[in-house]
Amino acid sequence: MDTEHTEETEEFLLPRSRKANERLHALIPGGAHTYAKGDDQYPENLAPVISHGRGAHVWDIDGNRYIEYGSGLRSVSLGHAHPRVIEAVRRELDRGSNFVRPSIVEVEAAERFLATVPTAEMVKFAKNGSDATTAAVRLARAATGRPRVAICADHPFFSVDDWFIGTTPMSAGVPAATNELTVAFPYGDLAATEELLTRYQDEVACLILEPATHTEPPPGYLEGLRELADRHGCVLIFDEMITGFRWSEAGAQGLYGVVPDLSTFGKALGNGFAVSALAGRRDLMELGGLRHSGDRVFLLSTTHGAETHSLAAAMAVQTTYVEEGITARLHALGERLAAGVRDAAAGMGVGDHIVVRGRASNLVFATLDENGQPSQQYRTLFLRRLLAGGVLAPSFVVSSALDDADIEHTVDVVAQACAVYRKALDAADPSPWLAGRPVKPVFRRLA
CATH class of the missing domain: 3.40.640.10 (Type I PLP-dependent aspartate aminotransferase-like (Major domain))
Incomplete structure (x- = not known):
């Protein structure tokens, strides 16, 4: 398997992540410590278990690298292991917490x-x-x-x-x-x-x-x-x-x-x-x-x-935002991403079905079926194609660690996903492209 996802194939598998998810469910109710991170939020058997992250990228335990959006459920807005934050935290760790x-x-x-x-x-x-x-x-x-x-x-x-x-x-x-x-x-x-x-x-x-x-x-x-x-x-x-x-x-x-x-x-x-x-x-x-x-x-x-190191992290974050104009950067990145995704979707004839919404610094997307209704099945199809292309995107919420190449690659992968989306719409049935159960909403009465 190409661990950099230069190709998208039906054979994209995550065997190590699948086994790790089984271990997680055996010991942790829900298999994660946040319901929104659960494997039910991802296509069946395609829920990556993360090894590490740096900047705008994360690596799963199968060796695949992803451009990550919505990092840490929107918490990691500067990118993983941001140098100014890590330095501030390290200064406090040796002084007691x-x-x-x-x-x-x-x-x-x-x-x-x-x-x-x-x-x-x-x-x-x-x-x-x-x-x-x-x-x-x-x-x-x-x-x-x-x-x-x-x-x-x-x-x-x-x-x-x-x-x-x-x-x-x-x-x-x-x-x-x-x-x-x-x-x-x-x-x-x-x-x-x-x-x-x-x-x-x-x-x-x-x-x-x-x-x-x-x-x-x-x-x-x-x-x-x-x-x-x-x-x-x-x-x-x-x-x-x-x-x-x-x-x-x-x-x-x-x-x-x-x-x-x-x-x-x-x-x-x-x-x-x-x-x-x-x-x-x-x-x-x-x-x-x-x-x-x-x-x-x-x-x-x-x-x-x-805890002193967490407070030090907060101070470093605030300093970085003010001194480096992070909010403006998040908006600029989000605007470029939104424009690219909308163009890609329109170019593949699904502009009315993959809909990007929200403030540029906090983008989400809707996946609509042939009748224009929100669809978990079409979301599953879309997520499968993004994952296979090296994009981990439960949303399109940006971090400031993204660069132009990341945005360009994301838009290319979205375009490929949109081509499959169009086929499913034409068939009025996305199920042949799901390879398993649909993703599920977080808030539901039954497990």
Whole structure:
């Protein structure tokens, strides 16, 4: 087999990865530590198990090299093993990573973060996004004395905790009473949101949403949401796990100029190292502190939340973004990739079926069938062809480590995949090209 994927053949196999996936499932529920990384998200027997990565490339244990998109579920935005980040981490490793009292690195990291995101007044670090979003919800409930949480129904994920997971098809184990406390509002619809807040007058503690995703906020929407939250006395929370750094160094709030009460950051913040942040207004954040006379709020208290090397990674990431103009580079790379993919799809007659969406720094793609409907079968066909061509792309989310040759190769592979896609559309049946079961959605009721 050609380990550089210069040719795409039906014989593309991953025997070592297949055996490793069997070992993973035998010992780890789901075969991975994140459901979105599960082998059910990939064509049958074509889920690579990774050996290592550098820059925009990863290698699987079968020896194949891939151009990788969506790196680390959008967390590795500078590319794997980025020199500035690794150097910062190494400096701390020899100095110890966790102590019985705060390290000076904690205040330095807080100062750096608040200088980068000046719309916030205080910050507290943790290890994952769910810690931060759940802490924000708890803080909102404590501050308002209200029980209900209003989530944006059009955004796919907020937390592994019950207040959110209970609203998904994977709600097993979540009490119905908990589910009843979470209500939903549609993105971009201020009238519907006001109706919800009126229906549950004085019951909604917070509105939580991603300020933007694959669509830009309608003009005046975020400003209107800010006004609604103020008028109804609830806390406005921006989940900036994805928009943080990719939209601007200060997140979507910095780009659009609308300041939430609380916001949560993660993913790109550590370039693969485990660090997240809850940030916001001082009067709210202080409720989780010691300098007030009210009831104490158990905000965030994590043993590993302030590991020095992860905080050093976060500081290096922020410095790199600012000094090297990373956000602008991500947008430029994404624009070139999107244009190339759209041209390739149109050239093969599938421009209405392989659809690239989203902000240039955060591109996703839809695979539509002959009737223009989203199709897991056609997604499977498309992913198989990308993998065989050396492109690992559950999305088209770029990292700054990509270069012109990577984009050019990706577009060439997409064009080859589109030629097969056209054949399947003409046959009105993609099944001959699947070689197994279709890929599955992450959130589903049955395994």
